[in-house]
Amino acid sequence: MQAKFRGVMQSPVTPLKDDFSLDLPIFEKVLDFHVRTGATAISWPHHKGESLNLTIAERKLFAEAAVKVVAGRIPVTIHVSALAVEDTMELARHAQKIGADGILAITPYFWNPSREAIYAYFVRLCSSIDLPVLSYNSPSYLAGVEITGDLMSRLIQRLPNFVGVKEASFNSEKFLEISRVALALRPDFAMLTGVEYLLPSVPLGGVGSYSAAGSICPNLCAQTFEACVSGDWPRARELQYKLSRLWLLFRDQYPSSLKGGMVMMGRPVGPTRLPLPTATKERQAYIRKELETLGILDSEPHGW
Amino acid sequence: MTVFQPGLVHSPVTPFTSEQRIDFDVFGKLIEFHIRNGADALAVPMHAGESVSLSEAEKRAVLEFAIKRAQGRVPVIAHVSDAGTGIAASLARHAQSAGAAAIVATTPYYWTPPPAMVLEHFAQIGAAVRLPFFVHNAPEDMGGSKITAELALKLIAKLDNFVGVVDSGLDWQFMIELMTDAPRARPGFQLLSGTEHLVSAGAIGATGMFSSLTAIAPKLVRQIFDLCRNDKLFEARKVQEDIAELRQMLKKSEVASLKTAMRAMSRDCGDPRAPLQALNSDEQRILANALSAMTALRAEPRGW
Numbered sequence: 227m228q229a230k231f232r233g234v235m236q237s238p239v240t241p242l243k244d245d246f247s248l249d250l251p252i253f254e255k256v257l258d259f260h261v262r263t264g265a266t267a268i269s270w271p272h273h274k275g276e277s278l279n280l281t282i283a284e285r286k287l288f289a290e291a292a293v294k295v296v297a298g299r300i301p302v303t304i305h306v307s308a309l310a311v312e313d314t315m316e317l318a319r320h321a322q323k324i325g326a327d328g329i330l331a332i333t334p335y336f337w338n339p340s341r342e343a344i345y346a347y348f349v350r351l352c353s354s355i356d357l358p359v360l361s362y363n364s365p366s367y368l369a370g371v372e373i374t375g376d377l378m379s380r381l382i383q384r385l386p387n388f389v390g391v392k393e394a395s396f397n398s399e400k401f402l403e404i405s406r407v408a409l410a411l412r413p414d415f416a417m418l419t420g421v422e423y424l425l426p427s428v429p430l431g432g433v434g435s436y437s438a439a440g441s442i443c444p445n446l447c448a449q450t451f452e453a454c455v456s457g458d459w460p461r462a463r464e465l466q467y468k469l470s471r472l473w474l475l476f477r478d479q480y481p482s483s484l485k486g487g488m489v490m491m492g493r494p495v496g497p498t499r500l501p502l503p504t505a506t507k508e509r510q511a512y513i514r515k516e517l518e519t520l521g522i523l524d525s526e527p528h529g530w
Numbered sequence: 531m532t533v534f535q536p537g538l539v540h541s542p543v544t545p546f547t548s549e550q551r552i553d554f555d556v557f558g559k560l561i562e563f564h565i566r567n568g569a570d571a572l573a574v575p576m577h578a579g580e581s582v583s584l585s586e587a588e589k590r591a592v593l594e595f596a597i598k599r600a601q602g603r604v605p606v607i608a609h610v611s612d613a614g615t616g617i618a619a620s621l622a623r624h625a626q627s628a629g630a631a632a633i634v635a636t637t638p639y640y641w642t643p644p645p646a647m648v649l650e651h652f653a654q655i656g657a658a659v660r661l662p663f664f665v666h667n668a669p670e671d672m673g674g675s676k677i678t679a680e681l682a683l684k685l686i687a688k689l690d691n692f693v694g695v696v697d698s699g700l701d702w703q704f705m706i707e708l709m710t711d712a713p714r715a716r717p718g719f720q721l722l723s724g725t726e727h728l729v730s731a732g733a734i735g736a737t738g739m740f741s742s743l744t745a746i747a748p749k750l751v752r753q754i755f756d757l758c759r760n761d762k763l764f765e766a767r768k769v770q771e772d773i774a775e776l777r778q779m780l781k782k783s784e785v786a787s788l789k790t791a792m793r794a795m796s797r798d799c800g801d802p803r804a805p806l807q808a809l810n811s812d813e814q815r816i817l818a819n820a821l822s823a824m825t826a827l828r829a830e831p832r833g834w
Contacts, residue, residue, distance in 0.1 A: 398700040398730040399774070406771045426702045426730030429763035430770070459761045463735060470706040 230301045230327060231360065231390050231416040232433040233266030234424075234447040236440040237305070239481055239488070240275045240288065241495035248284055250291060252495055255530050256441065257295045259493065263444035263527060267301040268292060269330055269436060274481045277305055279499040282313050289317075290324050301327035303360065309335050311347065315354055322355045329355070330392060332362035333371045341377055352385040360390040360416065365400070375403040382411045390416025392436060396423055405431040421473055422447055425466035428454040438480070439472045442487050442517070443526045446472075468520060475516050479503055483513060490514040492529035533693065533718040534632055534662045535737060537570030538755045539607060540744040543789060544579045544592060545799035552588060554595060556799055559834050560745075561599045563797065567748035567831060572596055573607040573634060577671055578742030580785060581609055582639070583803040586617070590624050597629045605631030611666070613639040615651045619658040632662040634696055637675040648675075649684050656689040663691045666724060668698040679707040686715045696740055697731065698724030709735045726751055726777065729770045732758030745799075746791050746821075747776060747830050772826035779820050783809055787817060794818040796833040 238260060241252035260268060270292050271277040271285060280288075289304050296302050304326045306317035311334060321329050331351055333344050352359045361381070365372035373381075373391065381388050391408070393401050401419070408415040409431050419427045421438045440447050450469060453462035476484045482498040486505025489495075490513055497504040505513070517523050542564055545556035564572060574596045575581040575589060584592065597606045608625030610633050612618035622633050635655050637648055656663040665685065667677035677695060685692045693716070697705060705721060712719040722738035723731040731739075737759070744751045754773055757766035780787040785802045790809045792799050794817065801808035809817065821827060 396702040398702070398727040399725075399777075400700075401730070402727065402770060402774050403778075406774055423702050423706075425706075425733045429729050429733050430767060457761075457764060459733060459763060462733070466706060466734075467710040470703075470710050473703075474707065 229414065231267060231303075231418060234264075234422060234435055234437050234440065234451050235267040235269055235418075236260040236265035236437050236444075237269045237272035237274055238292075239441060239485055239495050240271055240280065242497055242499065244496065246497060246499055248288065249496055250288075253288060253291060254295050256493075256495065257292055259530055260440065260444070261296060261299050264448045265300060265440065265444070266434065267303065267327075268296055269303040269305055272305050272436065274438065274484065275305070276481065276499055276502070277307065278309065279502070282308070282316065285317060286320050289321060289326065293324050293326055303328040303330050305330045307332040307335070307362065314351065318351060318355050318357075322357050326357065328358040328360060328389070330360045330362055332364060333368060333373060335368065338369060338371060341374070344371070344373065345377060345380060348381050348388065349384060352387050356387065358387050358389040359385070360392060360418070361388065362392040362394065363400075363404070364394040364420075366395060372400070373404065375407040378404050379407045379411060382408060382415065390418055392418045392420055393427075394420035396420070398426065398430075401427055401432075402430050422450060422466075422469045424450055424454045425462050438476055438484070439469060441484065441493065442491055443469075443472065443522050445526050446522070471516075471520060472522070475513060479505075483509065486510040487513045487517065490517060491526065533720075534605070535720065536605070536607060536632065536722065537738055538568060538752065539571045539573050539722070539738060539740045540564040540569035540748075541573045541576035541578045541740050541742045542596075543742070543745055543785065543792065543799050544575050544584065546803060547800060550803050552584075552592065553800060557592070557595060558599055560797070560799065561596055563834055564744060564748075565600065565603055567744065568752040569604050569744065571605045571607055571631065572600060573609060573740055576609050576740065576742065577668075578785060578788060579609075580803055580806070581611065583806070586621070589621065590628070593625060593630060594628050607632045607634055607664075609634050610655065611636040611639065613641060615654050618651070618655045622655050622658045622661075626659040626661050630661060632664060633659060634664040634666050636666040636668050637672050637677070639672070642673070642675060645678075645681060649681055649688070652685055652692075653688045656685070656692050660691060662693045663689065664694050664696050664720075664722065665692065666696040666698070667704070668724060670698065676704070679704065679711050682708055682712050683715055686712060686719070692716075693718070694720030694722055696722045696724045697736075700725065700727055700730075702730060702734070705731060705734045705736075726754060726773045727770070728754050728758045729763055729766050732761075732766075733763055742788060743773065743776060743780075745788060745797070746795055747773070747827055749829055749831075750776075750826060772824075776824065776826070779817060783813075790814050790817050791821055794821050795830065
């Protein structure tokens with residue numbers, strides 16, 4: 227089952243109209259673009275998809291659209307993390323009902339939960355549905371709240387549908403501590419990372435990543451994964467350095483700069499909801515120049 | 531400047547007598563042990579060598595002794611970190627006159643100056659000598675103070691002898707950003723791993739490593755180093771997991787654990803100096819048992 231979750235998986239941005247309402251026809255185009263350009267799975271709505279700026283009703287609406295448009299061509303997982311745990315439970319039940327292939331959930335936001343509270347949270351979430359659950363570890367964004375090796379081991383032993391982790395500490399020791407424990411207990415456990423950080427994670431047991439820049443450079447994403455799994459490290463290095471320069475470009479005010487970049491690639495997806503800014507024309511022009519320098523304009527698809 | 535490539539650098543502990551004086555007899559044996567067991571270079575006195583607990587005169591004595599004892603068989607790198615810029619710069623000058631091959635320094639102890647002053651701190655240390663200068667990024671040891679890629683680029687512009695970063699932060703984003711930018715500004719710029727977590731760093735492009743675990747497991751450390759230097763990264767995973775397990779055992783009390791472990795390997799270097807506390811007898815027994823149960827340590831040398 228977990229073999230589904232490997233390679234570079236894409237988390238689409240959320241297209242908005244000028245009045246900041248959801249733009250369903252463009253969302254369908256984004257989904258189709260990712261499927262056609264090599265995404266190995268779709269996962270929505272990540273933080274990049276402005277998850278926390280969408281209402282629960284909006285999240286359900288687009289989750290349904292994602293499952294429908296992708297139509298089984300590749301797996302679709304739903305990111306159910308929300309400020310209120312009750313909303314997360316509701317989104318998880320909904321994901322199961324609409325036929326998603328799994329869910330992704332981060333450790334709870336804001337409250338600095340204890341290790342026991344994180345354990346109880348995942349036990350409750352995983353027990354409430356039959357779908358595979360991918361956890362999401364992001365200690366640097368969540369003030370040190372993290373899934374440790376010990377906690378991971380207890381969760382895997384307790385929960386048959388706890389099948390993987392998006393390990394986004396981007397730290398050698400933390401990644402290895404989890405992969406060492408998890409892969410010993412469950413050899414097909416999906417060790418995934420964020421932002422296409424494949425070069426440092428694949429040699430430690432990583433099988434893929436989510437993606438920051440996939441809506442700009444799907445070819446580069448696929449090539450980097452290919453170089454890493456085939457052990458072509460000199461090439462993997464070169465490609466990962468390039469992806470890193472793109473991440474530096476987009477990390478600043480993520481995902482507004484990314485949406486700005488998409489305009490330059492002929493795939494406009496509208497503004498970014500407050501409190502995040504929308505990329506100005508000047509910012510877009512700067513991004514275009516950088517994409518040109520990196521050779522992205524020539525090597526990646528333009529338009530839909 | 532000819533590029534000095536340190537390779538696998540052993541960071542010895544500083545042995546103390548029961549009166550807490552430096553035990554130079556044992557230190558001599560220890561240096562022989564490291565040279566016989568795979569050191570390409572030595573670095574003294576690093577934090578594992580309790581640099582911060584040595585007087586200025588003792589730091590000089592330790593360095594001079596190591597250089598004399600090594601007799602040119604391996605280069606000796608001098609650790610010159612201090613709180614005050616002037617003191618660190620004078621340690622650097624001493625290192626040069628004593629015959630050190632290079633110097634290494636962290637961000638200042640205790641103070642948290644603004645970035646421009648951290649830059650000035652490093653600039654003055656580096657300008658005090660003609661030796662190759664490595665900056666050590668060790669946020670966990672230094673209360674969170676980090677080296678950034680931006681700082682490294684500014685330091686390259688100021689100093690001809692700034693040749694690399696020793697990284698103990700383990701942050702993929704920083705390492706990749708550094709290796710994307712710094713070698714373009716300074717050809718031959720080196721990333722050295724400051725810990726034995728070498729697989730991800732090696733994938734990113736690290737060409738050297740500082741290790742204190744060589745006091746316990748010089749073969750295992752040499753193995754991870756050789757595998758990573760030859761880009762055998764998949765093959766390195768199992769060894770990296772063994773090393774991670776060993777590091778976990780020693781993590782809680784660091785230098786005190788390291789010295790207890792050395793005693794268990796029949797290479798007694800005494801207890802750490804105050805304010806560090808030796809492990810109590812129960813803790814010592816538990817650690818010794820854990821080490822003797824570790825299959826990965828079976829091949830490691832016991833005694834001197």
